[in-house]
Amino acid sequence: MEELRKILLELLSKVPGLYCVLITDRDGVPVIKVLTDKAPDLATRPSFLSTFGLAIDQGSKLGLGKAKTLICTYSQYQIIQINKLPLIISFIASDTSNTGHILGLEKYIDPLLVNLTVAVADTQ
Amino acid sequence: MEKHLDRVMDDVLSNPGVTSCVFVDHQGLCLGARGKASTECAGIIGAIADQAAKLEPQHKSPIIVFENDTRACIIQRNGTITGAIFKNI
């Protein structure tokens, strides 16, 4: 598990402005998370991250197919959430950081998801 | 909406040896792509241009070239738009 954290911490340093990477279940309960001290605490709470699940359910009704990614840009931050149900990958970054680069980090996280899915699977 | 950009991209591709091109906005999101290049490289292209510009911030945006034995990738930023051209050498 320490190795997982190390890999995620490396990702944090790859993108300037990326504050936090969280991998949670559908209700927002974190399975693993890495933060810097610039990460806004409220945005890492389950009550905020769980809205993604509801948003993609409703979003899938727009007639464009299942939602894969949700990008929300606020005045100071941007939140990028990727649908890997039963897991959700959430990135919290500054509003000026490179969104495309963060989206590109998905392929580095994919191989780690095998273990993480096992951790969530039995409880759901 | 993007007729002009389409025309510019087709223009670029008509040059000899060029296999594909990608244009990226300031947030690393793909604005347009032609040829074999995938839109997934958009983020990295934007990041490369940003990082290289930090070497000499007071000067004009640098041109970055990646080369291997057969192909080259040329990247430059102009304002908020970054462009990348892939060609055979």
Added chain:
Amino acid sequence: MGCCYSFFCKDGDSQQRGEPNERTHLLVDPVSNSANIPQYNSEDFLNNSNTLPKKTDEQSALNRILQETATNVIDVAALDSHNLQQHEYVERMRQYSSKLQQACATNKLPVRHKLCVLQDIPAPEKILSSESVSEDDLNLISTAVTKAAAAIGEIKVEHKEDMVVLFRVPD
């Protein structure tokens, strides 16, 4: 064809013998596994179609329509996130943590090799001292990016039809 036949077949000797054959039922009723489940023979089904209870059919059809509409309607107010209790949240976190430890112990992650970009070049000084980018390429990229920036500046939304319309019921 064999599958259809075994579904509609009457309860026969096969069940007692315990061995599956082409007459074995494929589906078993999970609620009541008793022998007084009506076994329909295909001919009976066609002949008795008139006597099927029509009321429940209509009801189920209506329910189905209601269900379909509910799933298709985008209901933003339906964000009733069942907020987890503090203890449940802590409990789950602990569970995940321990399961993750177990999973990591059993599945080793694929080893990531350190990237050395110029590893395959035998004589880097030869490459570095050779001619850099050609003038043509420089011009190519400069003009391309300048033209693209201008083209992108001209992107605007073409207003074709209203996005928000009144839900008008004709008089």
